[in-house]
Amino acid sequence: MDSERPRVRPSLLAVAAQCRLRFVREVGGGVGMVRFSRANADRAFLVGNLVEQAIEQAHLGGGLDGLLHTEPPEGLLAEERWLFRRGLDHYVELAGERPGVPRTPDERFPLIEHSSGRFALSLRLDLTFDIEDGGVELRRLGFGAPRTDVGEDPRVHAQAVHLARDGAAFVQVAHLDLLHGVLREALLDRDRIRRAAHDIGERVLDVLDDPAPQASPGWWCHQCPVLRSCPVVSQQPPAELILMATGEVG
Numbered sequence: 068m069d070s071e072r073p074r075v076r077p078s079l080l081a082v083a084a085q086c087r088l089r090f091v092r093e094v095g096g097g098v099g100m101v102r103f104s105r106a107n108a109d110r111a112f113l114v115g116n117l118v119e120q121a122i123e124q125a126h127l128g129g130g131l132d133g134l135l136h137t138e139p140p141e142g143l144l145a146e147e148r149w150l151f152r153r154g155l156d157h158y159v160e161l162a163g164e165r166p167g168v169p170r171t172p173d174e175r176f177p178l179i180e181h182s183s184g185r186f187a188l189s190l191r192l193d194l195t196f197d198i199e200d201g202g203v204e205l206r207r208l209g210f211g212a213p214r215t216d217v218g219e220d221p222r223v224h225a226q227a228v229h230l231a232r233d234g235a236a237f238v239q240v241a242h243l244d245l246l247h248g249v250l251r252e253a254l255l256d257r258d259r260i261r262r263a264a265h266d267i268g269e270r271v272l273d274v275l276d277d278p279a280p281q282a283s284p285g286w287w288c289h290q291c292p293v294l295r296s297c298p299v300v301s302q303q304p305p306a307e308l309i310l311m312a313t314g315e316v317g
């Protein structure tokens with residue numbers, strides 16, 4: 068791995084379409100970046116991780132029955148304990164009968180390098196299962212509806228590209244909303260995945276090659292790590308900044 072090569076996380080692919088300046092600065096990393104406090108989001112992330120770990124262990128242990136009786140870990144608040152239990156109950160309901168052989172955690176942390184050699188796409192795979200006819204199911208867990216169509220999410224595309232390179236004949240995407248108990252699915256065949264790979268490469272290189280990436284304000288500014296040094300936002304009157312910081316402008 069060339070340490071000089073820009074590393075792009077799949078979550079940044081959406082940023083590239085929102086604000087080119089933010090994308091370039093986040094990929095560049097480090098200087099001037101300020102992470103905003105996300106206490107509530109971090110707690111939700113923690114519960115999500117605990118749910119995913121319990122599910123993964125159950126799959127690797129041979130069955131989901133134990134999930135029906137799994138107690139929430141110590142240290143969770145009452146509503147977090149409720150969320151944990153609700154997540155497991157909904158998972159069993161939605162995925163209990165789905166076919167597939169689970170892949171091990173070691174297979175979920177690869178590093179993908181785009182064939183252009185110009186940047187590295189680093190990612191962590193969601194739960195993955197080998198299914199019939201050489202396919203792989205990518206099972207995404209969430210507490211809520213996805214922001215975009217599950218088959219159009221660039222984070223899904225990045226994973227599908229890796230799985231196809233690894234030999235998957237197709238990728239079945241299943242988004243499980245563990246809060247509401249809703250399943251959404253999409254099928255990505257190899258042609259669709261090939262187009263997705265092309266789109267990712269074009270999108271990233273188009274921004275990286277831009278000699279003067281523009282700042283484009285929007286609702287996404289409220290969590291932007293380079294907001295304080297942003298040439299556009301720093302010109303805003305204080306009232307606008309407050310609205311932006313709370314995500315109230317779009």
Ligand code: SF4
Pocket residue numbers: 086087088089282283284285287288291292293294297298299300
């Ligand atoms: S604050 Fe908004 S406009 Fe400025 S770099 Fe960040 S996302 Fe872009």
